[in-house]
Amino acid sequence: MKRLLIPLAAAGLTAATFAFPASAEPHWATDPLAPKPADAYSSANFWLDANGAALRKATQYYWDFKNVPKLVGAQSKTPDDGKPGLTAPTGSVATATKVKNVNLPKTIGKVFFIDRSGKYRWCSATSIQSRHRNLVVTAGHCVYERGKDVFRKWVFIPGYYQGKAPWGIYVGAYAFTAYDLDTYDDYDGDYAFVAVHNGVALGAEKEVPLSEYKAWLGDKWIKPREISKEEFLKCQLNLGECWSEGEDKDSDLVGPDHPDAVLEKVETTKEKYVAAKVGKGQGFKFGEPVVEQVTKKQWDDYKGLGEKGTGADKAGNYAITHYYTQKWVKPGTSRKYFEGHYFIGVAKDLGRLGDVVGGQGFAWNQPMNQSVIAFGYPSAPHPDGDKPYTGLTPKYCMGKTATKMYQINTFKVETHQALKCSMTPGADGGPWLIKYNNNKRTGYVNGVTSTFADQDGNNRIDFISSPYFDGEVADVYNQASLAETKAIVSPKGELLQ
Structure with a gap:
């Protein structure tokens, strides 16, 4: 897939054109996911069809437990990369929908996608504050397959709880990640910001006349009903929509x-x-x-x-x-006769992600040894086979990040921050929030879960790590914040062009 580095406008984004000196490499790269409304609607329908059958079929992103890495201490001080910075979180509008565990933020949820082998996968993620209130942050490996092409049918479901999408589904339009992850599969850049379209909810089906069916620009389908030959002949006389299949043949x-x-x-x-x-x-x-x-x-x-x-x-x-x-x-065969019944799917536009569930703040160049809460949907068993998590509900770890950076040779990591935590894969991409306000359920994203480690060698996950959010991460975030997206269905529920 061709990388879209500059300008953004060429990818269909309403944003300024950015230029770099000829000798400079950009810190970021971007790829389209499903920028067109028709493709976005198709992705939403894929995951929500049949009462979310595909969602229930999905499994956590694959992790090879045969090679669980160890963290190796690299340096004892915070990297010197400029002044610390913060972008404040935003709240959400009132809603009648409730999450059972009220201590958890509404912003966190799951991202779902299809990998190169055709398997349905998911990771953890959160809504994050941005200029257009349309941004999701997760691990880079939950958007890019081994630092190469983006995954297919990528969507975010905030507040995901036991197979339900209480605040709708948000389809990814454009993905932004670190240039080094995109180019070298370097996990120091294992993060991604995804600009998503307005959320949609798929309504109940509605049977309509053929004329309305033909004029409808949204989701639609035909359900045939078998009729008798006499009904078929009558339908033809009345110029109805009917047809026959097969032939009469004796045994x-x-x-x-x-x-x-x-x-x-x-x-x-x-x-x-x-x-x-x-x-x-x-x-x-x-x-x-x-x-x-x-x-x-x-x-x-x-x-x-x-x-x-x-x-x-x-x-x-x-x-x-x-x-x-x-x-x-x-056995012989007999001709069968059918009459068409026409249905449309009335979708509902739910608005911008940040207006529905709010967005966490963003922090970069923060000191080490910070108090942090890491959220996610752990699911995989520990290396020893014990499986304490189901992945159906979000969990969290609390503590202070380590006082030094860590290396992980397996993933080309040189500057990861670490947190003592027993969450297992499935929590990939979940946010690390500092300055968390339990009443407002908001904080500042200062990392995302990237890798899992067994430091004491007892075949159980005991540490997780995240890229250190420095000035380069802030550059990627700023570029992603410029991406404008839009509604994919009209107020009537029709697909927009």
């Missing part, structure tokens, strides 16, 4: 060894039954005679092939004995 007699042979039973007389052979073949006996108990009137009126006998038995009961032979046939 053929075949041998019992024919690959399409189907066994049927044919009633016959006692004499022919007695004369028939026993075994498997055309005209052979079909099981034992069947005795049917009937009323006196049924017995008197019976004119079939069965044997009536001489009358009632000692108990006054009447019976008819039936005899059957085998018939092996290749």
Whole structure:
């Protein structure tokens, strides 16, 4: 995939053009996810269709437990990269929807996507404050597959709880990440900011006349109903929308060894039954005679092939004995007739992400040994096989980040911050919030969960790490903040162009 470095306007973003000196490398790179409304709607529908079947099928992003890394101490002081900076969080508008655990922020949720092998995956993420209130931050490896192409059908669901999307689904339009992750798969840049379209909720289906169906620009489909031939002829006379499939074709007699042979039973007389052979073949006996108990009137009126006998038995009961032979046939076919019923899907525009759930603040060049809360949806088992988390609900770790930076050779990491925490994969991409206000449920994103480590060698995750958010991260964030997105459905629920 061609990288879109400069200018942003060429990618369809309403933003200024940025130029770099010929000798300078940009700190950031960007890729389109689903900038067109039609593609965005398709992604939303994919995940929400059939009551969220695809969401329930998804599993946490893959992590190879055969090679759980260790953190290696690199330096004992905070990198000198300029002055610390903060961007304040924003609150959210009132809503009737509630999350059961009120201590958790509404901004956190899951991102869902399809990887290169076609598997449905998810990571953790959060809404973050931005100029256009449309930005999500997560781990870079939850947007870019091994630092290369972006994942398909990428969406964010804030407040995700046990398969539900209480505040709608937000489809990724443009992804921004570190140049080094994009180019070298360097996990010092394992973060990504994604500008998302307005949220949508898919409403109930509505049956409409054909004329309204043809004019509808949103989601629509046809449900056929099988009808009789008489109804079909009447539909044609009335110029209705109806059609037929298949053809009328009689069944053929075949041998019992024919690959399409189907066994049927044919009633016959006692004499022919007695004369028939026993075994498997055309005209052979079909099981034992069947005795049917009937009323006196049924017995008197019976004119079939069965044997009536001489009358009632000692108990006054009447019976008819039936005899059957085998018939092996290749089944015929019959023409089927259908009438079209037309349905439209009425979607609802929910507005900008930040207006619905708010956005966490952003912090960079902060000192080490900060008090932090890391949120996420852990799901994978520990390396020893113990599985304490389900991934259905968000969890968190609290503590202070380490006093020094760490290296992780497996991921080309030189400057990661670390936090003692037992959350497992699935928490990838979850935010690290400093200065967290438990009443407002807001803080400042100062990292995202990137890697998991087993420091004491007991086959259990005990540390997580995040890229250090420095001035380069702030550059990427600033570029992402310029990306404008829009609604993908109209107030009527139609797909916008």
